[in-house]
Amino acid sequence: MLDASERVSKYCGVLVGCVVVATCVMCGTKSLAQSSAAAARSTNDASPIFGVTIPPGYRDWKLIAVDQLKTDKVDQLRAQLGNDIAIRAFKEGKVPFPDGSIIAAMHWTRVSSEDNNKVLAGPFPGAQSFVIGSAVNVQFMVKDSKKYAATGGWGFADFKNGKVGDEALHKTCFPCHEPAKAHDFVFTHYAPTP
Amino acid sequence: MLDASERVSKYCGVLVGCVVVATCVMCGTKSLAQSSAAAARSTNDASPIFGVTIPPGYRDWKLIAVDQLKTDKVDQLRAQLGNDIAIRAFKEGKVPFPDGSIIAAMHWTRVSSEDNNKVLAGPFPGAQSFVIGSAVNVQFMVKDSKKYAATGGWGFADFKNGKVGDEALHKTCFPCHEPAKAHDFVFTHYAPTP
Numbered sequence: 415m416l417d418a419s420e421r422v423s424k425y426c427g428v429l430v431g432c433v434v435v436a437t438c439v440m441c442g443t444k445s446l447a448q449s450s451a452a453a454a455r456s457t458n459d460a461s462p463i464f465g466v467t468i469p470p471g472y473r474d475w476k477l478i479a480v481d482q483l484k485t486d487k488v489d490q491l492r493a494q495l496g497n498d499i500a501i502r503a504f505k506e507g508k509v510p511f512p513d514g515s516i517i518a519a520m521h522w523t524r525v526s527s528e529d530n531n532k533v534l535a536g537p538f539p540g541a542q543s544f545v546i547g548s549a550v551n552v553q554f555m556v557k558d559s560k561k562y563a564a565t566g567g568w569g570f571a572d573f574k575n576g577k578v579g580d581e582a583l584h585k586t587c588f589p590c591h592e593p594a595k596a597h598d599f600v601f602t603h604y605a606p607t608p
Numbered sequence: 609m610l611d612a613s614e615r616v617s618k619y620c621g622v623l624v625g626c627v628v629v630a631t632c633v634m635c636g637t638k639s640l641a642q643s644s645a646a647a648a649r650s651t652n653d654a655s656p657i658f659g660v661t662i663p664p665g666y667r668d669w670k671l672i673a674v675d676q677l678k679t680d681k682v683d684q685l686r687a688q689l690g691n692d693i694a695i696r697a698f699k700e701g702k703v704p705f706p707d708g709s710i711i712a713a714m715h716w717t718r719v720s721s722e723d724n725n726k727v728l729a730g731p732f733p734g735a736q737s738f739v740i741g742s743a744v745n746v747q748f749m750v751k752d753s754k755k756y757a758a759t760g761g762w763g764f765a766d767f768k769n770g771k772v773g774d775e776a777l778h779k780t781c782f783p784c785h786e787p788a789k790a791h792d793f794v795f796t797h798y799a800p801t802p
Contacts, residue, residue, distance in 0.1 A: 473670075473671075473801045474670045474695075475670075476667075476668050476669075476670075477667075477671050477687055477689065479739070479740055480674045480685050480686075480687050480716075480740065481685065481721075481737065481738060481739045481740070482676060482685065482718065482737070482738040482739075483735070483736070483737055483738075484735065484736045484737075484738075485728070485732045485734070485735040485736075486732070486734060486735075488735075491674050491675065491676065492674075493671055493674050493687065493799075495671065501668075520799070520801075520802050521802060522674075522799060522800070522802070524676065527675075529787075529795075530795060532787070533784065533787050533788075533795075534679070537784075538679045538680070540679070540680060541677070541678065541679040541680075541682075542677070542678045542679075543675065543676070543677055543678075544675060544676040544677075544678075545673070545675045545676075545797075546673055546674065546675070546797075546799045546800070548800065549799075549800040549801065549802035550802060551802050552801075552802035573802070574802070575802075590727065590731075593723075593726070593727050594727075601723075601724060601727075603739075603740075605687075605714070605716060605740045605743075606716070606740070606742065606743040607667045607714075607743065607746075608714050608715060608716070608743035608744060608745050608746035608767070608768070
């Protein structure tokens with residue numbers, strides 16, 4: 415069995431972007447202040463191969479969906495956001511996504527909420543609430559059918575604390591997304607409105 | 609032990625709004641078309657006690673956080689969205705929330721994604737991906753410190769398929785939120801930006 419760093423250099427994860435097991439080794443080792451400082455410092459970094467940078471203001475984009483990923487190394491709550499072009503395509507159910515679409519995938523550690531569990535314990539014995547622990551990484555898929563023709567029209571990027579991942583990591587992104595070809599290489603589907 | 613309907617009449621859940629175990633009995637029994645039709649029909653319904661209606665366009669509000677809730681009856685992925693007034697307060701870390709703040713809590717069933725698991729199986733044996741199954745309900749907290757003075761300044765509402773819950777259900781909302789008094793009765797905290 416490959417170790418985490420070997421595996422992450424060979425494979426990109428699923429659900430919009432890469433799983434990035436290796437980056438999780440550092441989870442929780444940096445304070446929020448450090449994280450913010452790093453993000454402020456490094457927002458102009460571009461991803462290897464694709465040249466994708468962190469889109470300003472992406473944290474305020476609209477919600478596509480949420481999910482959870484659990485491996486032997488990773489236990490995450492996740493959310494995917496889209497810029498207006500991507501959101502329109504999701505709502506209309508149209509693929510391929512038009513050029514200019516950007517999808518942001520935010521990944522956080524999943525932790526048990528003792529505070530919530532205390533409240534739940536009375537009415538719902540055994541209930542378990544899981545909330546966000548700390549930020550792990552953010553990934554982007556940028557649609558440009560000409561520029562990124564060799565990778566299904568998508569450029570990829572992975573950032574942790576504002577620092578972009580290396581070339582080996584970014585080589586794994588597209589091969590992992592290929593099984594989602596029927597949905598224009600995007601795993602995430604738009605969450606229904608309750 | 610109380611049955612689901614008895615329990616839901618006595619207790620409101622956590623994490624912004626009510627858990628609404630009873631409403632989950634009907635999960636998956638209505639088609640998407642029925643759900644959409646119901647939503648279109650009933651968006652002018654107001655919640656008992658509080659008179660809160662579904663805010664138009666709330667699905668496009670900005671993301672506050674995500675979480676997961678598991679009880680003996682419920683297995684959910686959840687997301688909380690906020691209108692601009694609420695989001696500003698969350699970002700500034702200020703409580704109490706100003707009048708006009710609205711928080712929307714969307715709840716979906718959590719299901720295993722066989723498609724994603726197939727992709728993960730190669731690089732991450734035993735990995736598990738969980739995604740959104742179907743919509744369960746949406747809940748709102750509306751801040752009006754005068755109108756809702758008796759309930760911490762918050763009015764509550766719970767909708768399933770666009771249909772508002774009954775008075776017994778809405779009586780449980782504020783008592784459940786009281787343990788979060790130090791955070792202005794809001795359980796959810798703003799998710800850090802990766």
